[in-house]
Amino acid sequence: MVRITRRGFASRIATGAMAAFAASAALPMGVARPHDGAHVDDGPTVSADGPADHLVEITGFAFQPDRLQVRPGDTITWVNRDIAPHTATADDGSWDTGAIRTDESATVPVTPEMAATYYCRFHPMMTAQFDIVAVR
Amino acid sequence: MMKTTAVLFAAGIAFALTPVTATAQSAADLNDLEMAHVAYTADNIDIRYAHLALAISDNPTVRAFAETMIRDHTAVNEQALALLAELDVQAQDNFLSQQLLENAEVIIDELSGLRGAAFDRRYAENELAYHQAVNALVGETFIPNIENAQVRALFEAGLNIFQAHEGHAAMMVESVN
Numbered sequence: 285m286v287r288i289t290r291r292g293f294a295s296r297i298a299t300g301a302m303a304a305f306a307a308s309a310a311l312p313m314g315v316a317r318p319h320d321g322a323h324v325d326d327g328p329t330v331s332a333d334g335p336a337d338h339l340v341e342i343t344g345f346a347f348q349p350d351r352l353q354v355r356p357g358d359t360i361t362w363v364n365r366d367i368a369p370h371t372a373t374a375d376d377g378s379w380d381t382g383a384i385r386t387d388e389s390a391t392v393p394v395t396p397e398m399a400a401t402y403y404c405r406f407h408p409m410m411t412a413q414f415d416i417v418a419v420r
Numbered sequence: 421m422m423k424t425t426a427v428l429f430a431a432g433i434a435f436a437l438t439p440v441t442a443t444a445q446s447a448a449d450l451n452d453l454e455m456a457h458v459a460y461t462a463d464n465i466d467i468r469y470a471h472l473a474l475a476i477s478d479n480p481t482v483r484a485f486a487e488t489m490i491r492d493h494t495a496v497n498e499q500a501l502a503l504l505a506e507l508d509v510q511a512q513d514n515f516l517s518q519q520l521l522e523n524a525e526v527i528i529d530e531l532s533g534l535r536g537a538a539f540d541r542r543y544a545e546n547e548l549a550y551h552q553a554v555n556a557l558v559g560e561t562f563i564p565n566i567e568n569a570q571v572r573a574l575f576e577a578g579l580n581i582f583q584a585h586e587g588h589a590a591m592m593v594e595s596v597n
Contacts, residue, residue, distance in 0.1 A: 345584040368492040406488045
């Protein structure tokens, strides 16, 4: 069962994800990683060297952005800017933020095999997806 | 019978938009607090329809839609009440709110007598027609005539929600027919 966090707990999860990342990824020293601004999507909140939290705003009955690139170890945080409550729910039901009320948020950790297309259970015409790219 | 009630409702709205006698009122002449009352009444009517659907329908699509109507219209009403409290005013009852309630009684009488697929089809059809009518009223008559900027902003947000509901209702109509 994927652990879903609500606001207030997101920072704890991010810390745990960072520790896991540092322990598992034995990156060779001296390898130059491209850092020319070529990476895509929304601009994660930490540098490309570590796990990132990706923000998706729910506004006007849409997920913004409705497509983004994420890596295992990252997290995705949905923030609801609408009056109506929404969810982010995997199409196959394997993960679900549950109801997110106005100005609340919920965070999901990205794992390599997780379902990457999702919708709002309350308003099924709202759909979005993300692309899980390999850890560099 | 089905068409009659839809026409009655539409006629109720149409009548309200054109003054016929000296004492008749039009929706465009309502003040901000009366419009707020109409919006609150319209939300509550849809919540009542939804409770009826949860009492009668077994269809998962209909039930999910009804739960969303309760959730969303309750959230809008909470915002409306919060704004009225902030402005230190109260919504004002008016002819249009009363008309909406009278029309709703007719629909509720009809829906209560239906079961199974017949209920689902009529509920879906009414939800689509209801949201279409309310959206037209709010978009074309209310929003252009609201004076207070905060009230207008709330109506615009509400309209956005109800337009999404209209689309959702159209999907529901497809699925039950």
